[in-house]
Amino acid sequence: MTILKRCTAAVSALVMLLSGAGAYNCYGEENSVDIIDKKEIIIDGTTAQLKENMRYRGAGMVSGNNSSRLLLDYKAEHPEAYEQILEYMFGKEGIGITHLKVEMGADINSSSGTEPSVMRTEDEKADVTRGAAYQLAADAKKINPDLTLDMLWWSEPKWVSDAADVYAARYKWYKNTLDAAYETYGLEFDYVSAVQNERGADLEWVKYLSSHLKSEKDTPYDYSKIKIVGGEEVCTWGFADRMYEDSELMDAVDVVGSHYTSESTENAQKLAYGENKELWFSEASPPMAYAQGTYRYDGSGLAGINGTLDIANRIIGMYPNGKMTLYEYQPVVSAYYDGACYCQKQLISACDPWSGYYMLDSGFYMSLHFSQFIQKGWAFVDSGCYSDGQKGGDGHAIVDAVYSYMTATDTETGDYSTVITNTTAQPIEYTFKVSGLDKASSNVSVWETRGPDSIDGSYDENYFKKTEDISPTANGSEYSYTVTVKPNSIVTVSTVSPERTEYKNADESERTVLKLPYSDDFEYAGYAEDYLSSRGNAPRYTTDEGGAFEVEKTDKGNVLVQQITADMKANEWGYTPDPVTTFGDDRWYNYSVSVDAAFEQSQDKAANYAGVGLRYTLGCNSYSGYWIKLYENGSWELKANDGTLASGDIENFDGTISHKLKLEAVNNVIRGYVDGNMVAEYTVGEGESLISAGRASLFSSYNKNSFDNFSAEPIEGSDTYITRYDETDPCFTFESNWEHNLMSSFKNYKRTSSKGSEGDSFTVSFEGTGFALTGESTENCILALSVDGGEEQLITVSRTGQREISCRSEGLSEGAHTAKVTIKSGKYTVDGMQVTGGKIPFEKEKPAAEKSEKTNRSVLPIAIGAGVAAAAAVCTAVIYKKRRKK
Numbered sequence: 001m002t003i004l005k006r007c008t009a010a011v012s013a014l015v016m017l018l019s020g021a022g023a024y025n026c027y028g029e030e031n032s033v034d035i036i037d038k039k040e041i042i043i044d045g046t047t048a049q050l051k052e053n054m055r056y057r058g059a060g061m062v063s064g065n066n067s068s069r070l071l072l073d074y075k076a077e078h079p080e081a082y083e084q085i086l087e088y089m090f091g092k093e094g095i096g097i098t099h100l101k102v103e104m105g106a107d108i109n110s111s112s113g114t115e116p117s118v119m120r121t122e123d124e125k126a127d128v129t130r131g132a133a134y135q136l137a138a139d140a141k142k143i144n145p146d147l148t149l150d151m152l153w154w155s156e157p158k159w160v161s162d163a164a165d166v167y168a169a170r171y172k173w174y175k176n177t178l179d180a181a182y183e184t185y186g187l188e189f190d191y192v193s194a195v196q197n198e199r200g201a202d203l204e205w206v207k208y209l210s211s212h213l214k215s216e217k218d219t220p221y222d223y224s225k226i227k228i229v230g231g232e233e234v235c236t237w238g239f240a241d242r243m244y245e246d247s248e249l250m251d252a253v254d255v256v257g258s259h260y261t262s263e264s265t266e267n268a269q270k271l272a273y274g275e276n277k278e279l280w281f282s283e284a285s286p287p288m289a290y291a292q293g294t295y296r297y298d299g300s301g302l303a304g305i306n307g308t309l310d311i312a313n314r315i316i317g318m319y320p321n322g323k324m325t326l327y328e329y330q331p332v333v334s335a336y337y338d339g340a341c342y343c344q345k346q347l348i349s350a351c352d353p354w355s356g357y358y359m360l361d362s363g364f365y366m367s368l369h370f371s372q373f374i375q376k377g378w379a380f381v382d383s384g385c386y387s388d389g390q391k392g393g394d395g396h397a398i399v400d401a402v403y404s405y406m407t408a409t410d411t412e413t414g415d416y417s418t419v420i421t422n423t424t425a426q427p428i429e430y431t432f433k434v435s436g437l438d439k440a441s442s443n444v445s446v447w448e449t450r451g452p453d454s455i456d457g458s459y460d461e462n463y464f465k466k467t468e469d470i471s472p473t474a475n476g477s478e479y480s481y482t483v484t485v486k487p488n489s490i491v492t493v494s495t496v497s498p499e500r501t502e503y504k505n506a507d508e509s510e511r512t513v514l515k516l517p518y519s520d521d522f523e524y525a526g527y528a529e530d531y532l533s534s535r536g537n538a539p540r541y542t543t544d545e546g547g548a549f550e551v552e553k554t555d556k557g558n559v560l561v562q563q564i565t566a567d568m569k570a571n572e573w574g575y576t577p578d579p580v581t582t583f584g585d586d587r588w589y590n591y592s593v594s595v596d597a598a599f600e601q602s603q604d605k606a607a608n609y610a611g612v613g614l615r616y617t618l619g620c621n622s623y624s625g626y627w628i629k630l631y632e633n634g635s636w637e638l639k640a641n642d643g644t645l646a647s648g649d650i651e652n653f654d655g656t657i658s659h660k661l662k663l664e665a666v667n668n669v670i671r672g673y674v675d676g677n678m679v680a681e682y683t684v685g686e687g688e689s690l691i692s693a694g695r696a697s698l699f700s701s702y703n704k705n706s707f708d709n710f711s712a713e714p715i716e717g718s719d720t721y722i723t724r725y726d727e728t729d730p731c732f733t734f735e736s737n738w739e740h741n742l743m744s745s746f747k748n749y750k751r752t753s754s755k756g757s758e759g760d761s762f763t764v765s766f767e768g769t770g771f772a773l774t775g776e777s778t779e780n781c782i783l784a785l786s787v788d789g790g791e792e793q794l795i796t797v798s799r800t801g802q803r804e805i806s807c808r809s810e811g812l813s814e815g816a817h818t819a820k821v822t823i824k825s826g827k828y829t830v831d832g833m834q835v836t837g838g839k840i841p842f843e844k845e846k847p848a849a850e851k852s853e854k855t856n857r858s859v860l861p862i863a864i865g866a867g868v869a870a871a872a873a874v875c876t877a878v879i880y881k882k883r884r885k886k
Helices: 071-077 080-091 133-143 166-185 202-214 236-247 248-252 266-275 291-298 308-322 363-369
Strands: 005-006 038-044 057-065 097-104 150-155 190-192 227-234 255-259 280-285 326-329 348-352 356-358 388-392 398-400 403-407 416-422 427-434 444-451 465-472 473-475 478-486 487-495 518-520 543-546 549-554 559-562 580-582 590-599 609-614 626-631 635-640 642-649 659-666 668-672 677-683 697-699 706-714 722-726 732-735 736-740 755-759 761-768 770-774 781-787 792-796 804-810 815-826 828-831 831-837 874-877
Touching: 038 190, 038 416, 057 133, 057 280, 057 363, 071 080, 071 133, 080 133, 080 348, 080 356, 080 398, 097 133, 097 326, 133 166, 150 227, 166 202, 202 227, 202 248, 227 236, 227 280, 227 580, 236 255, 236 266, 266 280, 280 308, 280 792, 308 326, 308 363, 308 398, 308 403, 308 416, 308 487, 326 356, 348 635, 348 828, 363 444, 363 487, 416 427, 590 609, 609 659, 609 706, 626 659, 626 668, 626 697, 635 668, 635 677, 642 677, 697 706, 732 755, 761 770, 761 831, 770 815, 781 804, 781 828, 792 804, 815 828
Parallel strands: 038 427, 057 097, 057 326, 097 150, 150 190, 190 227, 227 255, 255 280, 280 326
Antiparallel strands: 005 736, 348 356, 388 398, 403 416, 416 487, 427 478, 444 465, 444 487, 473 478, 518 706, 543 580, 549 559, 559 706, 580 697, 590 659, 590 706, 609 626, 609 697, 626 635, 635 642, 659 668, 668 677, 722 831, 732 761, 736 755, 755 828, 761 815, 770 804, 770 831, 781 792, 781 815, 804 874
16 A cells, blocks of 8 residues: 655645656656766667567456446436447547457456346346446447457356356357347457456366357357467466466467566466467556555655556566557556445546436556557567566555556557656666667657646646657667656657647546435336347446346336346355445435335345335445445334434334335434334444445345335435545645655545544644545544634544444535634544535536436435534444444
8 A cells, every 4th residue: 555654734835756866746846956866778670579479468458347237327318428438448539448358248247347237137138238348349349340258257147157057158158249249249359268356267167168169160250260368367377387287278269368467477478489379468557556646645646556657667578578469458447436345446437327427547548658659569679678666555556566568569660669658756867779670760759758847736747748759869770869767657658649638637626416305216218219228237326336237117017136046156256245235425414315126025024125215325235325224024113324313113014015125324323214204313423433425325134125216305304415525635724743644445435534542633724514424443542622713622532433423514605715723632634525515516507498207316405504502512332332223
């Protein structure tokens, strides 16, 4: 993890990360001293690696684990934004993805959510409209017809793993999926990954799959030409060793991939040199850092473990240290909701389909340094490729790198490009010596990405900027020039001029809130007739963390049905909670949710349940938010995450009919209703946790329970929405000594947190009627809170969980405020702030004549910032006591 201790007594002071003479400051400003670190890059065209299997393959993408799910909603709600996102992903002016690997889903959570199975039973016709992956592949092929396709399984349908002949059943699953992908979308797969993702390889199955595909006759295209990918292990290359022990396996496999390592073994590299096999970095991370805020503490926003420069080093190092030719990002676009497992991990963020908002993250600009200057099929120049970084940190990262560069050439034109990173605190002067290339004498341009020039600058002001043109100096047949690479930067030196040179990122103000009231009756009147069938009957805006929620037609209209039962649930790959789907805006705070729920009749009525919830914030947990859980036998529970706040039983309950469930949250008061009757009211008090703002959710046991007429309503007289900030954002000012963790758990907002001790303080500035601080506290502490310079109030904080509220103040007058928090005793960790009553950006309504009929949500006006009558400072904690309230 990246942890930076910083004294912030004077916030305006620049942090100087100096490494002796010759350093720049942390914002890239040159100090008036000589550069002392120098390095030669020898680019000798005669060392170009010309073997076809060892040429640069470009950038790959893994679409799985629910990561592409919301793209379906971008396509339906804002097709122009969807097209722009895909152009950035697969187009020549963007990342230029050349290879797409999709998950063969099994309705289990494979990390960030569930990927639906295309065959839930052996006799079911394969349906590749489920999920986003195959439709994404079809749309991507329209942009890049040369895109190659692959598919891989995390888990497999239960009917496969339980079959008497597992190989025959699994092959049927593979083949029927290939058939359906062609029949539905015209997709032809170039590769199939034979082994289970990141699990031990069944070598006999690999050979079985290869031989059967090669012998297929009655197929829509020539399946014998589909190449087999093996390996898919984590940080190891044991599969390569097995190939040398088994000649049949050697003949069956065309590509060996490994995950999260830029190094390979001697045996793996022998496969490339001697056996003409391809080696791939077949699952790899995009950056995880929050550059928009962290630049204030590390000087660039690009540094540290899992940061943008670390990822660039992994790409650079994969060839000189591993002879790998393809780097497959997982994912490229995070088209799932914040709070899912491994979130804050993307090149492009797309989680607001109602507004069409998306963001090109720092990793996108990093990727341009490769995609805009090096094309698929270029040859690596061995003399110009080097990486001295070591694996470290979390086991995947590249640490202690000083010299890191990669060179490739177009063997037809003689063009060449070199990508360099500098992750040190001082500049490095590189002297290029170029020979043996047709364009060795040609001018080169230098493109740079680094952090802002000052703490007051925009985080992305120096992203992908051309800094100079250079004319080489001749020395016989060799041509030379020098390039200085600044600290914490990535540079590309190239004879190629990119077609596009300017990229405009979206402004945060364009990220509009999904307005309440919001409803969904699952009919989708006004949408295209094939709206549901084109997306596997997935409801609008939902992402499943467990189970599979799909719309079914009945004689009474459409209803949402949870599809997975216990007897058909696939074997786990990791962990899957009971079925739950989440949807809506994570800036919803004080609101109610209601839904009509009906039970599938079951033998065990005490285990069969349905539920509705709100303030869902962490999909990586088993359960999230507040929710009411109703069982088929009439018992109920009011839940906070996986804890029980209250429970009871309903007399004369009829589990054969539909029941209306309702839950509402007003600040720290939670109320649950069944069929219009309030069954529980719970006030979250001192010593208990208060869950912050979050989305709506539907819950079910592994039964085919159904839902209809969902509604989310604002609570009159309360603050419906919040604006969320990370603690690295400018609205936070830290004083004294704080430990800023710039790469913490994905459960923390933006993967950051800041920890202080007795005497440390910080100030927050905001506009609104209240604020709440979130963060994880593992020990008791006492805080002093002063709002707008007023009298200090002492607050005791016990334990709070990640993204839960530890301190809040409500009922302030609407306007600008400051609040100072001082740690009086103990230690305190802050992760972010949510503000109520501020200005909320909604989508502008179209004139009545232009309004689309495709949405069935209401647009009634609501009051913002009503607040409560008096200000109150409240401390909360994350200890869930199994209290029951009758």
